[in-house]
Amino acid sequence: MTSSAVQTTNGRNGRIRKRYIILSVIIVIALLALAQYVRSLGRVHTDDAFIDGRVHQVAARVNGYVLQVLVDDNQLVEAGQPLLVLDPVDYEVGVAQARADLATAEAQLASLRKGVPLQQSQTDLQVTGARAQLDSLKRELEQAQLEEAAAKQMVLQAEAILTNADLAYTRLKELRGSDVIPQAMLDTAKADLDSAKAQVQASRDRARAAGRALASGQENVARLQANVDLAQTGHEVASIKDLEVAAQEARVTLAQERVRKAELDLGYTTILSPVAGQVTKKRAQRGQIIKAGEPLMAVVPLDPDQLWVTANFKETQLARVRVGQKVVLKVDGLPQVKITGHVESFMSGTGAVFSLFPPENAMGNYVKVVQRIPVKIAIDADNSTQGLRLGMSVVPTIYLD
Secondary structure, three states: OOHHHHHHHHHHHHHHHHHHHHHHHHHHHHHHHHHHHHHHOOEEEOOOEEEEEOOEEEEOOOOEEEEEEOOOOOOEEOOOOEEEEEOOHHHHHHHHHHHHHHHHHHHHHHHHHHHHHHHHHHHHHHHHHHHHHHHHHHHHHHHHHHHHHHHHHHHHHHHHHHHHHHHHHHHHHHHHHOOOOOHHHHHHHHHHHHHHHHHHHHHHHHHHHHHHHHHHHHHHHHHHHHHHHHHHHHHHHHHHHHHHHHHHHHHHHHHHHHHHHHHHHHHOOEEEOOOOEEEEOOOOOOOOEEOOOOEEEEEEOOOHHHEEEEEEEEHHHOOOOOOOOEEEEEEOOEEEEEEEEEEEEEOOOOOOOOOOOOOOOOOOOOOOOOOEEEEEEEEOOOOOOOOOOOOOEEEEEEEOO
């Protein structure tokens, strides 16, 4: 075979091999594309996702002067760890004042409580004594009434005797004028008349004395009845003291709450971390005057249950996505770390709806755009969240059931 023929044969074989190689590459690429397509049928992914989580703002609950700042930027802290201290002097004075007010209120309450039974006892004694005197005077008054009645009866009897004596004397005087009776009989009648007059006068004097005694007794009874009524008002005074005790008890309760409030305010001068995490955005400086509610720093928790992924999937990708489906997370900043999670929930609207300027599709210039719906992906508890930071880019892949 000549050299030209050999060259022709070799060239033909080279072209055939080249065709085979190109065809093989095309077949491999097609197979890989087919495999990738088949794999993609059971999963969806997006690169519009990021690490999200809770950010706990730390603020003072009382006004004050910053005495100490106990943490630095990006420092890891535990839950309940002191972060900064406010000057407690003013609040210590407030606690002392509140406790003094409470002690005063309690002393006044104790005094009032002792006064109520004492007032009740004194009132009972006064009422009992006044009623005993009143009963005695009433008996004396009844006796005086009987004596007055008897005296009046004696006056009537004396007046009747006087009338008879006067008639007898007048008749005997006429008879004596006719010398029918002796002078001695007239003298006796005159003596009886004078005696009857004296008896009437004495009876009237006794009746007037009995009347004065009765009037005096009635006045005494009225006076003692007034004393009894006055003594009984002590029960009303005791009732008023009971009300004063109740009012003072309310003041004591108020004083106790003020002590509790003062002690709480004093405790608030030491500001504690609400959760375990990392300090960020520290604004507080020593010597600063701060107000209650003013943000001082933030603490970002790093536990898996405090972090999650917010992934914005296209609405066309979510037809088969369900809560609980497995998710594999690839973090751009941690390419060597594989993190697993699961679909936890879907937002009740697209991201555009909740934007500052939601779209207005009634303007006549509508262009259909595929919307994205935020999906919350929870990180499984058995994953390490070390190195994860809020806002890091993530590529989540949801495995469809």
